[in-house]
Amino acid sequence: MxxxxxxxxxxxxxxxxxxxxxxxxxxxxxxxxxxxxxxxxxxxxxxxxxxxxxxxxxxxxxxxxxxxxxxxxxxxxxxxxxxxxxxxxxxxxxxxxxxxxxxxxxxxxxxxxxxxxxxxxxxxxxxxxxxxxxxxxxLLLHRTAPxxxxxxxxxxxxxxxxxxxxxxxxxxxxxxxxxETPVLLPLLNDSDPTIRIDAAYALATAADPDHTVRTALATRLATEHDAIVRAALLLAAAETTRAYAHPPTVRWLGQRWQDRTEAPEARLAAAIGWLCLTDEPAPEDLRQAIDTFATDERAHAMDALPWMNAAGGSGEPGLRRCIRCMLHPEEPEPWDDPWAVSL
Structure with a gap:
């Protein structure tokens, strides 16, 4: 060594x-x-x-x-x-x-x-x-390019x-x-949903002072039918907005989690993105939406999103961890001890 x-x-x-x-x-x-x-x-x-x-x-x-x-x-x-x-x-x-x-x-x-x-x-x-x-x-902390x-x-x-x-x-x-943003943007329209998700994840790290990436994400969302990809597009929009403040996007995300016609996965992603972009207390209807849609099955399904996959830990899915840290920060971290013996 x-x-x-x-x-x-x-x-x-x-x-x-x-x-x-x-x-x-x-x-x-x-x-x-x-x-x-x-x-x-x-x-x-x-x-x-x-x-x-x-x-x-x-x-x-x-x-x-x-x-x-x-x-x-x-x-x-x-x-x-x-x-x-x-x-x-x-x-x-x-x-x-x-x-x-x-x-x-x-x-x-x-x-x-x-x-x-x-x-x-x-x-x-x-x-x-x-x-x-x-x-x-x-979660979505991004600093402008130094x-x-x-x-x-x-x-x-x-x-x-x-x-x-x-x-x-x-x-x-x-x-x-x-x-390389110009060559990455077309991947948002790829036929493979995994490519579209990972393209959104990558593009969210690009410097975007003129809102080119944010606009492309919103444009793709208008025609995207896959619920998990829709969630990825919303999280990517929130992440790029964290680096380059854009109040209209904050309001747009608020509308997405309140939209009853939107897919539950997308509403959850929009709620998380909105929480990361504001200092406002979580409103009661946001908490209710999360309680309704954040099932164990959906939490595991949303680990297909790289944001959620990275956020998870100690056996806790990323969505569950985000909800706990954002809405219930007083709760202790789960302890996953592989050597523990059940009594």
Whole structure:
């Protein structure tokens, strides 16, 4: 096993632990934002994969091999996606952010055998710590894109488990998604509902100051018939609105959870999105709607939404966790002890 204290991939992290100013690395070979910006335009090139300085970032070689497996269509694909998803789940996103410019061309290629797998993991590094997060304040928390190649986002996001600036990883991944928004938007109309869900999840991380993404989400909702996809579109609209305030969208979400003709899954998603965008106390009719529609069966079904899947924990479905944290924050966390003995 490699020792992080001597592993060259942790050179920057060691320096930061020793008190180095992160600004001294901004724009250089250890700044994942700068590296991603340099590779975005040529991500289709097979040679470029080896030109990327993967070794400058913790677990970089693991991320590189995962990308290679996905690009070539080799098995085990599940292993590749588990590696990239695991880096994000373990709060080590820098190398996963490097993978994003390579994953987007796969995800948008209708002939690629692993397009769904690539799309499913590409937006993970564009979100700061979010696994197990389900409160009103943090579920859809998104900050506007920080200025590139500065240390300004370092303090806002803190550091990853490796010591790498978490904000740099998030900014790099978000910039990659934002740059490719025009090619990702058509995926909202894909024939596969899973693709539509994951496209909404990815697009929710794009910078959207002109409301292009929000408009596309609302446009798709007007013709979308799948209840779970409708829920995804509403959560994505709420997430992008969290970064770029838009009062009409807040009112629109309020109308969606009150709409008795709307699918229950969509009403629940709209209610959660509305709660995350306001400081207002939850009205009684919202609580009643949630109590009516949030059945155990529906909670498990809604784990198909990546927001809910990430929010779950300790055996508690994401929807249940969101409801508990948002409406009943006084309740204790459930304790899932696999070694417990029933009496």
């Amino acid at each position: 490699r020792d992080w204290r001597t592993d060259p991939t942790f050179a920057m992290c060691r320096a930061l632990v020793d008190g180095a100013d992160p600004a001294s690395f901004a724009g250089g070979a250890f700044d994942v934002r700068a590296v991603v910006a340099g590779i975005r335009s040529g991500a289709h090139s097979g040679l470029l994969l080896d030109a990327v300085p993967w070794g400058n970032f913790p677990h970089g070689q693991d991320a590189r091999e995962a990308v290679r497996l996905l690009r070539t269509g080799e098995d085990p694909t599940r292993h590749a996606t588990d590696v990239l998803g695991g880096l994000c789940a373990n709060d080590s996103r820098a190398a996963a952010a490097l993978a994003v410019p390579f994953l987007i061309p796969m995800a948008t290629d209708v002939h690629h055998s692993h397009r769904g797998a690539a799309l499913g993991v590409l937006s993970g590094p564009a979100r700061a710590r979010h696994f197990g997060v389900a409160s009103r304040d943090e 200025r590139r190649h500065t240390a300004d986002d370092y303090d806002d996001y803190g550091v990853e488990v490796t010591g790498y600036p978490a904000g740099w990883s998030v900014a790099a991944a978000r910039a990659a998604v934002t740059a």
